[in-house]
Amino acid sequence: MRLVCLADTHNKHHDMVIPDGDILIHAGDCTDGGSKHETEDFLKWMESQMHPVKILVPGNHDFYFEKQENLENLPLSIHTLINQSLIIEYLQFWGSPVTPGDGHWAFNEERGKSIRKYWDKIPEHTNILITHSPPYGLMDDIEKGMKLGCEELKKAVERVQPDYHLFGHVHYSAGLARIKNTTYYNLSQLDERGRIMHSPAIINI
Template identity: 65%
Template sequence: MRLICLADTHNLHHEIPIPEGDILIHAGDCTDGGTWNETRDFLNWFSSQPHKYKILVPGNHDFFFQKKENLEKIPKNIHLLIDRGMEIEGKSFWGSPMIPGKAGWAFNRERGAEIRTHWDLIPKNTDILITHTPPYGILDEIGSGIKLGCKELAEKVKKVQPKLHLFGHIHHSAGQTSYLGTKFYNLSLLDERFRIMHDPLNLVL
């Protein structure tokens, strides 16, 4: 099973070559302002991709997905994961768009108890975890060296130990690493100046 994974495309999806695969995963910030026009353009593009399964976890720029009434406009062949999961060929996927902090972004939750309620929903048998935010201390540094990942998520990941943890959000820290049996991938395609700098992750599961 081949996974094609990307994040933080910010309306530049038409400029990104997408490899063939079985599952196409976008880990958030498909738009920049979260408007309907931006979102519609992305959804039309995403739903037209040939991959058998298409999974979308929104990001902090994707305001459109916060309103329940808007979710009816999502094409039926896109699996939108907002604090929910799905199983594909015996593998358990779970997705959540929540990010820590107090700023006025989409899917924003205060650090501590508030955001922990979302991570508590992640099942113990999760194989592939998809979040927009990275866990604290793992591929989460901005250019100044400050770590912006989520401590509460890091605690949960240690307990669940998924095979893969896919995320984006922190453009500066795109890359991969491994820790306690989990492979972590920051899928951000753009740098901090919103230039395309990376290719989608092409991963055989």
């Protein structure tokens, strides 16, 4: 099974070169301002991709997905995961758009107990974890050196030990790392100036 994975496209999806694959995964910030127009344009684009399965986890810019009435009208061909699981053949996915923050962005939760309740929902046998937020201390540095990742998410990943943890959010730290049984991908496509600097990650399972 071939997974094609990306994040943080911020309305530049039409300029991306998307490889063929079985599952297309977007780990958040498909839009910049989260408007209806931006979101509908992205969803139409994602629907048009040839991958048989499409999975979307919104990000902190994607305000459109916070409203229940909008979720009820999303394309059925796209699996939008908001703190929920999806099983495709033998793989269990779990996705969450939640990021640490002060509430000024979409899906923000305060650090500590408030955000921990979301990570407690991650099933023990998750194969592929998709979050918009990185775990704290891993590919979460901004250019000035501050770490934006989530401490509670780090604990949850260490507990669950998924095969893969896919995320974005911090453009400056795109890349991959393998620690113990988990391979981590920061899938950010753009740099901090909004330029396309990376290609989608390919994962063959």
